Amino acid sequence: MMRQHWVRLDNASNMFLAARSDVDPKVFRLGAEMDHEVDPALLHKALEKTYEKYPLYHAVLRRGVFWYYLQDSDLRPEVTAELTAPCAPIYQADRRTLLFRVMHHRRRISLEVFHALSDGTGALWFLTDLVTAYVRLRFPTERPTDPGADGATEAAGGSGAADASDGTGAMPGEDLDDLAAHEPVHDLTGDSFAHYFRRRRRPGSDAWQARAAFTQEAEAEDRVLSVGSRGADADPGPRDGTGSRDGTSPRDGTGSRDDTGDVAGADGSTEDSADAPRREPVGRRRLSLRRRVYRVRGTRTPDHRTRVVELTMPAAAVIALARAEGVALTMYLTAVFFEAVRRAAEHDALTLAATVPVNLRQFFPSTSARNFFATTRVEHAYRSGPNDLGAVARTLERDFRAKATAEALEGKLRRFLRFERHPALRIMPRPVKDVLLSGINRASNRGLSVAVSNLGRVVLPEPVSDHVGRLAFEVSAVRPQFCAISHAGRLTVTFTSPFVETDHVREFARILTGAGVEISVAAGRVTGQELAEAFEDREGDEPQEDAS
Amino acid sequence: MSAGLSRCVDCGVDVEGTWSRCPLCGAALREPQEPGERTPSPLPDVPLRFSRSRLLRALVLTSLALVLASFLVQLLISPGVSGLGVLRSVWLAVASLWLVALMAVRKRRNIAKSTVYFVVLAGLVCVYWDFLLGWSAWSLTYVVPILCASSLLAVMIVVRVMRIEVGEHIVYSGLIVILGLTPLVFLALGWVNTPLPSALCGALCVLALGLLQLSSGSAARHELAKRLHL
Numbered sequence: 001m002m003r004q005h006w007v008r009l010d011n012a013s014n015m016f017l018a019a020r021s022d023v024d025p026k027v028f029r030l031g032a033e034m035d036h037e038v039d040p041a042l043l044h045k046a047l048e049k050t051y052e053k054y055p056l057y058h059a060v061l062r063r064g065v066f067w068y069y070l071q072d073s074d075l076r077p078e079v080t081a082e083l084t085a086p087c088a089p090i091y092q093a094d095r096r097t098l099l100f101r102v103m104h105h106r107r108r109i110s111l112e113v114f115h116a117l118s119d120g121t122g123a124l125w126f127l128t129d130l131v132t133a134y135v136r137l138r139f140p141t142e143r144p145t146d147p148g149a150d151g152a153t154e155a156a157g158g159s160g161a162a163d164a165s166d167g168t169g170a171m172p173g174e175d176l177d178d179l180a181a182h183e184p185v186h187d188l189t190g191d192s193f194a195h196y197f198r199r200r201r202r203p204g205s206d207a208w209q210a211r212a213a214f215t216q217e218a219e220a221e222d223r224v225l226s227v228g229s230r231g232a233d234a235d236p237g238p239r240d241g242t243g244s245r246d247g248t249s250p251r252d253g254t255g256s257r258d259d260t261g262d263v264a265g266a267d268g269s270t271e272d273s274a275d276a277p278r279r280e281p282v283g284r285r286r287l288s289l290r291r292r293v294y295r296v297r298g299t300r301t302p303d304h305r306t307r308v309v310e311l312t313m314p315a316a317a318v319i320a321l322a323r324a325e326g327v328a329l330t331m332y333l334t335a336v337f338f339e340a341v342r343r344a345a346e347h348d349a350l351t352l353a354a355t356v357p358v359n360l361r362q363f364f365p366s367t368s369a370r371n372f373f374a375t376t377r378v379e380h381a382y383r384s385g386p387n388d389l390g391a392v393a394r395t396l397e398r399d400f401r402a403k404a405t406a407e408a409l410e411g412k413l414r415r416f417l418r419f420e421r422h423p424a425l426r427i428m429p430r431p432v433k434d435v436l437l438s439g440i441n442r443a444s445n446r447g448l449s450v451a452v453s454n455l456g457r458v459v460l461p462e463p464v465s466d467h468v469g470r471l472a473f474e475v476s477a478v479r480p481q482f483c484a485i486s487h488a489g490r491l492t493v494t495f496t497s498p499f500v501e502t503d504h505v506r507e508f509a510r511i512l513t514g515a516g517v518e519i520s521v522a523a524g525r526v527t528g529q530e531l532a533e534a535f536e537d538r539e540g541d542e543p544q545e546d547a548s
Numbered sequence: 549m550s551a552g553l554s555r556c557v558d559c560g561v562d563v564e565g566t567w568s569r570c571p572l573c574g575a576a577l578r579e580p581q582e583p584g585e586r587t588p589s590p591l592p593d594v595p596l597r598f599s600r601s602r603l604l605r606a607l608v609l610t611s612l613a614l615v616l617a618s619f620l621v622q623l624l625i626s627p628g629v630s631g632l633g634v635l636r637s638v639w640l641a642v643a644s645l646w647l648v649a650l651m652a653v654r655k656r657r658n659i660a661k662s663t664v665y666f667v668v669l670a671g672l673v674c675v676y677w678d679f680l681l682g683w684s685a686w687s688l689t690y691v692v693p694i695l696c697a698s699s700l701l702a703v704m705i706v707v708r709v710m711r712i713e714v715g716e717h718i719v720y721s722g723l724i725v726i727l728g729l730t731p732l733v734f735l736a737l738g739w740v741n742t743p744l745p746s747a748l749c750g751a752l753c754v755l756a757l758g759l760l761q762l763s764s765g766s767a768a769r770h771e772l773a774k775r776l777h778l
Contacts, residue, residue, distance in 0.1 A: 004715065006774050022602070033590060064775040071774075085594045094657045105592045303596045309571060310591070311561075426778045472590075506559060506572035513560035520553060520562040523571035524591040534566060534593040 006071040009061075010191040011420050012371045013116040017061075017068055017091075018437030023304050023498045024478040025089035028120065030127045030485075031110040031472035038104040039138060044079040046133035047102050051077055054126055054186040056369050060096045061116060066430055070117070077102060082110060085305035086524055087476035087496070090114040102130065108472070109134065115371070120455050120473065121359050122369030125186070128460060135464045142463040192366040197413045293379070294350040294449050296341060296480050298499025301526040306476045307497045308524040309505045315457070315491035317517045325390040327397040330356065330454040331378075333484060333493065335393035337450055338380055340507035341480070352449040353379040356400060360413075363406040374413055376403040377448070389511070450504075451481035458487045480504055500527055552587035554580050565589025611650055618643040619673075622680050640680075644673045659706055660720035667699045667727050688731070689740040693749035696728035700756055714767040719775060721760060722768060728753035 009017075020026040051057060057077075059070035075098050082105035090099055091114045099117040103110045109131060113123045135142075301307055322332035338352045357375045366372050378399045380392050402408065419425065425433070455473050459465070465488060473485040474494040484493045495505045502523070509519050525531045553562035554577040556570035563570060563577055564587050570577055580586055618639060625636065651669055655662035671692050678687035703724055707717050731746035740746050760768065 008777055064777055066776065066778055069774060069777065082592045083594065085597070086591070094655075106588060106590065108590055303598050305594070308591060502572050509559050509561050509572055518562075519560075520564055521556075521559075521571060522564040522590050523567070524589075525593050528596060530571075531593055531595060533568065535595075 004072045005055075006062075006069050007191070009068040009070060009116060010193050010371055011416060012119075012193065012373065014068065014433070015437055015441060016114075016116040018434045019441040019478075020089075020091070021478070023300065024306075024476045025087065025091075026115040026476060027087040027090050027112055028115060028123070028475035028483075029087055029110055029112045029472070030120070030123050031108050032127060032131050032487075033469040033472070034107045034109065034131075035467050035469060036138075037106055038109055038134075040079055040081070040104055042137045043102070043104055043109060043130075043134050046130055046137055047077055047079055049133045050126060050130045053129060054369065056118065056122075056186050057098070057100055057126065059099060059117065061091055061099060061114075062096070063093065063430060066426065066428070066433075068116070068430065073098070079104060081105065082108075085303070085526075086308050086474060087112060087306045091116065100126075107469075110472075115475075117371075118369050119359075119371045119373050120357075120453065121361060121373075122186075122371070124455060124458065125369055128458075128464075131468060132461060132464045135467050139463070139467065186367075186369045191370060192360065192364065192368045192372040193413065193417060195366070196360075196364045197410065197417045292351045292381075293353045293447050294341070294345065294347070295446070296345070296449060296497075296499070296504065298497070298501040300498060301500055302528060304498070305526055306474075306524075307495075307500060307502070307526050308474055309495045309502055310472060310474075310522040311493045311495070311505070311509055311512075311519050312470055312522070313491050313493070313512065313517050313519045315486045315489050318491055318512065321512075321515055321517070322393070325393050327390075327393045330452065330484070331397040331400055332393045333454070333482070334378065334396055334452045335380075335389055336508055336511050337452060337482060337504070338382075338392060338396075339389055339511060340504045341450060342382060343507040344501075344503035349381075349383045350449075351379065351381040351383070353377055353447055355448050355451045356404075357453055358404045358409065360409065363409065374409045376400060376409075378403070445478065448479060450479060451477065453481065454484040456484075456486070458485060460487065482508075552580050554578060554586065565591070608650060608654070611646060615643045615647045615650075619676065636680075640673075640677055644670070644677075647673070658716070658720070659710070660703055660712065660717035660724075663699050663703050663706075664720045664723045664727075667695055667724060670695055671727075685739060685741050688734045688746075689742055690745055692734070693728075693731040693745040696724065696731065697745075697749040697752050700724050700728050700752060704756070714764045715771050718760070718764055718768045718771050721756075725753050725757050725760065728756070 016026040055072065056070075058073055058075070060073045060075065062069055062071050073096065075096075077098055077100070079102050082103040084103075090097070090101065090112065099114040100123075101112050103112070109127075111123060111127045111130065113126075118126070318332070319329055322329045325332060327335075334354055334356070337354070341352060342348070342350050355375050355377050357373045360366070360372045360374055364372075378396045380395055385391070385395075428436070453473075453475065458471055460468055469488060470490040470492050471485045471487040472492050472494060473483040474496050475481060475483055477496040477498060480495065480497040480499070482493050482495045484491060486492065493508075495502070495508070497504075509521065513519055525534055553564060554567065555562050556573065556575055556577055558575045559570055559572050561570075561572065566586055566589065567577060569575065622636065622640065647669060648666060651665050652662055655665055671687075674687040674691040674695075678684065678691075700721075703717070703721055706712070707721065728749055731740075732750035734740050735743055735746040735750070
């Protein structure tokens with residue numbers, strides 16, 4: 001009998017298990033809209049091919065006495081029509097199933113992933129490979145003109161390791177990443193948190209010096225970027241080390257040079273994991289501050305599905321708006337979101353806080369597709385000072401830039417890993433840990449109004465991108481949230497919420513349309529009434545259509 | 549903009565799909581320029597689906613409360629009440645059966661695991677029952693050894709017939725074997741009236757332990773290392 005590989009779940013992922021609930025099953029979705037109706041048979045073939053390259057995605061989640069662990073399995077994934085609500089639960093205790101699903105609906109290919117398995121960046125790699133494989137099967141005559149060309153531009157300045165499974169040799173950042181370079185890239189192993197933040201700092205260690213140098217470089221570049229922010233359709237060159245696996249890899253969140261907030265973790269509520277140990281001792285002052293934070297309330301959807309509203313807009317127009325205010329896209333959109341929530345709440349003096357995940361691969365090169373992100377929290381009190389959109393955006397930008405630096409994040413994560421490695425916590429049985437973590441999660445949820453996540457601009461390899469329109473990115477949410485992603489000049493901002501109400505989305509859209517941005521809205525139906533309307537329509541219009 | 553999109557004038561947005569009212573503000577939408585040619589929504593309409601898990605959870609919790617209450621109430625009934633004997637046995641039997649059924653439903657996905665639960669629960673219930681009836685040690689003498697031995701045999705058969713992988717059952721088989729060794733402790737402490745059942749059960753378990761060690765000792769150690777990883 002082959003002994004199955006297994007690996008303990010990394011630290012951010014544990015939080016997803018403790019924090020998942022009926023309303024928020026901690027599932028996120030990445031989707032690609034093709035220029036034709038998706039062919040399920042070819043998609044299945046493409047999935048099988050891609051699946052081979054990602055041993056991590058073979059994993060099932062199991063429960064030990066003290067920890068959860070991922071274990072290799074010989075299950076095979078199936079492509080299905082999209083019959084479930086967006087971000088429907090994937091992981092069920094005691095049921096050994098794969099932790100992702102691939103679906104198709106009309107022109108869309110959707111990949112849904114349980115967040116304990118992978119983060120937004122990791123899933124984007126998978127989706128890119130899947131769509132690439134699919135396009136190659138669907139349009140066999142089209143070949144990439146020069147496979148090396150993409151790789152060359154993409155990998156410039158990157159410092160991650162090349163994709164070993166693809167065999168593209170160039171490893172520009174080999175010296176930085178002594179370990180990861182020799183591992184199969186999307187293997188089950190590879191907890192980058194442990195790799196970077198557990199080891200004791202060894203003065204004089206080459207890897208550390210290299211990394212420190214890299215960090216400084218990245219920051220220098222950051223500063224340059226913040227001065228001369230570029231449009232999304234400008235230079236696609238990466239700033240960080242995340243995406244340079246090979247030519248086919250997306251710029252995975254990193255492509256948006258105008259944007260520091262590369263997200264990896266799609267989800268906002270796990271920030272808590274990383275914040276928790278730091279917050280605990282600080283105690284009262286923060287608590288009293290947090291108590292005032294406004295929390296959006298509303299009517300739960302009838303079957304607790306996620307309310308999804310997708311806003312698609314020209315990326316360049318929004319980036320121009322952000323640039324006019326002198327901020328990067330993520331914080332501009334966050335400021336608009338804050339303003340929208342404030343208007344929807346019809347309340348002037350609110351304190352709003354958002355959690356923003358940051359892709360750690362941009363500071364700490366890693367090719368692991370497992371979770372590797374940290375979250376930061378930005379806040380704005382609409383009590384004093386200038387409250388116009390631009391001023392708020394600039395305040396948030398300053399706040400965010402201060403928090404999303406390699407040093408700040410490293411300190412935070414080291415503290416968190418120390419906390420995780422604490423003997424008292426280690427010998428605590430898993431169910432107790434779950435209770436503890438979900439308590440911490442609830443406590444930090446009280447200090448958050450919304451969540452924001454931006455995967456940035458994605459660049460697909462040449463023949464593929466011609467067949468792909470907009471991309472979609474959304475995540476199950478315990479509070480109103482938006483996820484942004486852009487491709488082919490179209491920015492998709494997808495709002496998700498556990499509530500039926502869409503007031504904040506309306507205000508968000510109106511702020512942007514008021515500024516001259518053209519928006520198209522696609523919304524999922526969640527209430528009985530909305531669905532009844534759709535099915536009536538369908539019976540009238542297309543009797544042959546499958547009712548599901 | 550696009551011909552197939554309806555438009556909300558108030559929000560200034562185009563709306564994909566067949567919405568008649570704006571999904572954002574609820575205002576009536578302006579029909580697309582070419583009616584009947586609406587761009588279909590990229591998001592499917594998924595019928596409402598109610599998860600039974602919440603209902604099930606409520607039922608399980610209520611049942612557990614009732615079963616627990618049934619067991620506790622017995623403490624208040626003094627053993628000497630005449631005419632209550634049969635009634636009480638039926639009551640206890642129903643409560644025990646219900647408990648076992650609940651457990652079997654909950655742990656149905658792993659038969660070896662559910663057997664461990666069964667042995668523990670049934671054993672404890674019988675000991676408690678014995679205690680309620682004024683302790684004549686029938687539970688330790690007969691029930692526990694028979695329960696352990698038969699469960700062990702059952703698991704060994706099931707594992708073989710269902711071709712369950714070693715890693716899947718080894719921890720639970722091991723636990724049953726260890727539970728099966730407890731009658732030997734009772735025997736040593738002199739808590740039993742007739743030594744034969746305990747001795748037989750103990751012998752069977754020692755034998756099984758040897759077999760497990762020989763056939764899948766390393767798999768067992770691997771599995772334990774995984775599950776007890778600190």
